[in-house]
Amino acid sequence: MCLGIPGQILEISDAVQKLAIVDIGGVRRPVNIACIVGEDEPVESCVGDWVLVHVGFAMNRIDPQEAQLTLELLEEMAAVHEEMAAT
Amino acid sequence: MKYVQEFRDPQKAQGLLQEITALGEQLTQSRPGPIKIMEVCGGHTHSIFKYGLESLLPKTVELVHGPGCPVCIMPKGRLDDAIALARHPEVILTTFGDVMRVPGSKQSLLQAKAEGADIRMVYSPLDALAIAQKNPDREVVFFAIGFETTAPSTALTVLQAESQGIQNFSLFCNHVLVVPALEALLSNPDLQLDGFIGPGHVSMVIGARPYQVIAERYRKPVTVSGFEPLDILQSLWMVLRQLAEGRCEVENQYTRLVQENGNTVALAAMAKVFTVREQFEWRGLGDIPASGFKMHPNYAHFDAEAKFTLPHRQVADHKACACGEILQGVKKPWECKVFGTGCTPEHPIGACMVSSEGACAAYYKYGRPQTVAEPVASRGK
Numbered sequence A: 001m002c003l004g005i006p007g008q009i010l011e012i013s014d015a016v017q018k019l020a021i022v023d024i025g026g027v028r029r030p031v032n033i034a035c036i037v038g039e040d041e042p043v044e045s046c047v048g049d050w051v052l053v054h055v056g057f058a059m060n061r062i063d064p065q066e067a068q069l070t071l072e073l074l075e076e077m078a079a080v081h082e083e084m085a086a087t
Numbered sequence B: 001m002k003y004v005q006e007f008r009d010p011q012k013a014q015g016l017l018q019e020i021t022a023l024g025e026q027l028t029q030s031r032p033g034p035i036k037i038m039e040v041c042g043g044h045t046h047s048i049f050k051y052g053l054e055s056l057l058p059k060t061v062e063l064v065h066g067p068g069c070p071v072c073i074m075p076k077g078r079l080d081d082a083i084a085l086a087r088h089p090e091v092i093l094t095t096f097g098d099v100m101r102v103p104g105s106k107q108s109l110l111q112a113k114a115e116g117a118d119i120r121m122v123y124s125p126l127d128a129l130a131i132a133q134k135n136p137d138r139e140v141v142f143f144a145i146g147f148e149t150t151a152p153s154t155a156l157t158v159l160q161a162e163s164q165g166i167q168n169f170s171l172f173c174n175h176v177l178v179v180p181a182l183e184a185l186l187s188n189p190d191l192q193l194d195g196f197i198g199p200g201h202v203s204m205v206i207g208a209r210p211y212q213v214i215a216e217r218y219r220k221p222v223t224v225s226g227f228e229p230l231d232i233l234q235s236l237w238m239v240l241r242q243l244a245e246g247r248c249e250v251e252n253q254y255t256r257l258v259q260e261n262g263n264t265v266a267l268a269a270m271a272k273v274f275t276v277r278e279q280f281e282w283r284g285l286g287d288i289p290a291s292g293f294k295m296h297p298n299y300a301h302f303d304a305e306a307k308f309t310l311p312h313r314q315v316a317d318h319k320a321c322a323c324g325e326i327l328q329g330v331k332k333p334w335e336c337k338v339f340g341t342g343c344t345p346e347h348p349i350g351a352c353m354v355s356s357e358g359a360c361a362a363y364y365k366y367g368r369p370q371t372v373a374e375p376v377a378s379r380g381k
Helices: A064-086 B010-028 B042-050 B076-086 B109-114 B125-134 B151-163 B178-186 B200-206 B209-216 B229-244 B264-273 B297-302 B323-327 B359-366
Strands: A005-014 A019-024 A027-032 A050-054 A057-061 B035-041 B061-068 B091-095 B119-121 B139-146 B169-175 B195-198 B222-224 B250-252 B274-276 B279-282 B286-289 B293-295
Touching (some): A005 A027, A027 A050, A027 A057, A050 B200, A057 B151, A057 B200, A064 B010, A064 B229, B010 B035, B035 B042, B035 B200, B042 B359, B061 B178, B061 B229, B061 B323, B076 B109, B076 B139, B076 B169, B091 B125, B125 B139, B125 B151, B151 B169, B151 B297, B178 B209, B195 B200, B195 B209, B195 B229, B209 B222, B222 B229, B264 B274, B264 B297, B293 B297, B323 B359
Parallel strands (some): B035 B061, B091 B139, B139 B169, B195 B222
Antiparallel strands (some): A050 A057, B169 B293, B274 B293, B279 B286
């Protein structure tokens, strides 16, 4: 129920209703993007962004830099343990 | 898919597991039982079983499955109300698929549908609104359930109905709130918990800040977590590290999605359309103060509870069913008398067996009861 699926915004289909076409695992679906576009922001600014889609709504952008930082930390941890195991 | 495969790397998991093992040993040196960490969210429970994470953990660390599956905590009386709504000839009742098989006191929505009630499954509340537009002579009710992840989409759908002047649409609002439920759990003396893995997608909406009360008042560390295997292992490690360092804070592992203050648009929509109920009944947990949303009086014309008369009965759970204790983390699913015999996903007695995010369904599908943590003292280190 509370899970979401990552998807990438391909195009805006209805700027007034804030609807976009999002690629979710290779399937194009209409998604409401009201939660991720501020009032002063042009709706088109989010095309290309990765978002988390939940029950037909994009709930937040996925921050690629934060994802990278997390992965690097985990990488580091794995490397330290491999080294320790080798010695 | 981006940001999915990267968080399933077995090599990275090894590093985390070694850290978890070391911290588990250190923390249980001067206490009798394992460190008990509750994953609150049913989505986490499902991931933990799907990827076999429990079987990877040392016996010094035990995961306790919490009440964070909205289908599992829906009381029978509310399901009876939904069925009563669906029996009105002018009503089309719409809801998510996983609600359809949850048993009410006499039947489920699926059984009511088989008897002729017009009940339709939708993937989004917007689908329910579209049904209302196509059927102007009917009243379309959306049976809205879910924590704060789902509540904004329902609120935004009501706002869209308002802006489009749609009159024949209403909500049977059963949205629930996660923090009051955690507080209710922490007041149960039978449940000895050391910390929490906090729900990721609820926190994407409400932010990490609302859990401060758990860390400060109840002195339990919380780590907000993503749903991939590495997310969950890293979050577990972060909670253990807090315990080892004597800290009780709210930490955020899911930084790629969760911000400190949550999502302002989603929160504003919820604040406009909903108001907090004085109390809401949870299956297995009873009435919890301020733990659910109802429609704001300004939106009474979208409130199915105001538009229709409902039975509003409180119905006790089946005597043999241990859903209550399981949702509180006091019992494991296989300790229930009817688990896997009288109660199966095909013929569920309790809600924990219905939803794929329920602890019983997860154990039934992927279950490994032999992985149950033994008391540390009896292991003979």
